[in-house]
Amino acid sequence: MAETVLSVKGLQKAIGKKPIIHNITFDVFAGEVFGFLGPNGAGKTTTIRMLVGLAKADGGDIRIGGISLQEQFPQAIAQVGCIVENPELYKFLTGRENLEQFARMSGGITPERIEEIVRFVDLERAIDDKVKTYSLGMRQRLGIAQALLHRPKILILDEPTNGLDPAGIRELRQFIRKLAEEEGLAVFISSHLLSEIEMMCDRVAIISQGKVISVGLVKELMAQFADQVDWTIPSSHIQKAEEVLRKLPAVTDVWVVSEERLKSRMDIERVSEANQALVNGGIPVMGIATKTVTLEDLFLTLTGGGGSHGAEHGGARTE
Template sequence: METICSVQCVTRKIKGKEIAQNVSFEVSKGEIVGLLGPNGAGKTTTMKMIVGLSEISVGDIKIMGYSIKDDLSKALNNIGAVIEEPTFYPYLTGNENLRQYQRMHKTDDRKWLLEVANLVGIEYALKQRVATYSMGMKQRLGIAQALLKKPKLLVLDEPTNGLDPVGIRDIREYLKQLADNLGMGILISSHQLSEIEKIADRVIIMQDGRIFADQQIGDGTNDGFSRIILHIDDAEHTSKIVAELFGVNSSVSKSITVERLPNQLYTVALTINENQIPKLLTSLCIVGISVFRVLSLRTPLEEQYLNLTNSKS
């Protein structure tokens, strides 16, 4: 697979403090990579170094083989980015902002401008002044602007901020199309782990400026186990059934936590292989335990992310 972006042992120091420490990873053609981590983990700093907005103290970053340190202009020609909140000329229309961006980069492909506006669902508002745009509309316009150069690498920092659920779904579908149809490499940071799990091929988890995990979605992030919550009327009997089915010392039995609800019911939370959930529910019903609700507590990626970041705190 062709490498679009290569981050090579990169460190960023500010006043002697290492904001990013020895960070290394790659983004390949057609690959969507999620960059995760708590606030202050170094995600935005890493992205800023990739797009040339922050100085690289140690190491190097190459985009399509061009060094950010030595061939910045050639490297940037292959990058489209939205870092933090996108900014525009508020007194100009959406179309005028995009046209101005094209002029800055000496391009004049009006057909592509309309295509990307269509792609991100902003074509209906191109004649409106950006001052009238909602935050979600500005996010869409920012992604459209980033695509105008037909970049090989798209870097997006929290692109779904300010979007409603429909907008989030739409952006997810747009990005999949860009990766699949245009072979674009995409690096995206987000706090919405469920969205990253739906869209990314791979996740990189950062904390304290370092990378603690770099793995494929489904490779260790989802081993078939889920954390579920049952709303039932007999917690003690439920625990006994779980012990009989899986063993007293099994990981399932040891994972159980119980809380009493105001309506005389109980919540029983446990971690169980997804294939075993029907067997458990059937066994509970057979012995007369009423199951009022079954809820998923966390996604597999969320579970792994929280376990990892908590263990490294």
């Protein structure tokens, strides 16, 4: 089993007497990209500030590489590379000079390590240009290079795609996957961009109003809310169609929407089997429409943002 690089247990924070972070618990493992997903104001940045020692927790425990952040701060924080909000760079220095300045402040970083990390972030051609000439994506990569110089066990990024164009987002996504898959680094990313988290992350914690409401593999979380199929059936056959669909192993739920429509939650790859079962049962199928569930659907359901229908039916059912 992969090493637990970051362990958060019962994390709490209040402003005055008002609790804003409530008993947050999760683990992050080596070699994975872990998404911390929530709307603006959910508590993502406050949590990250506690993880990197910029804010003090009122309760709970944070361990990095098995070392308590509260009890052995220098040893624990030495294993962290982070960018909170935007990379702090000297725009009138070159990229190389920025890295050299950071290396002097950190200590123990060789020129060879600087060259290695420049190659890794693919900035060889621009490293001797002044940072003020860099695109936002290049600045983000230089900031990550700076955060990786001291060989941390975990890289923590707060909203790293903010301001990037689609090409820059794709480039950053590929780079972060490379860090996890080729370097075995744990990468912790906060974001409100659901589509990016879905494509980038292995596991995700969903936070709402200062509480983590779900943690798990992206694929497993989405599997709980399987794809939906909308069937159009003559009203005289709707009850029998519901009975046939309920008996199929690929179908996890069925509900009637109207006189001539019902929906099933099922493996979308097996719709043809379900259609054949209905036809074999003498049921005319007048129409089929499919909806692939996304992380956004899951997020809206879990946070109560999907409207009354989702709450009424206890899941990701939609009209």
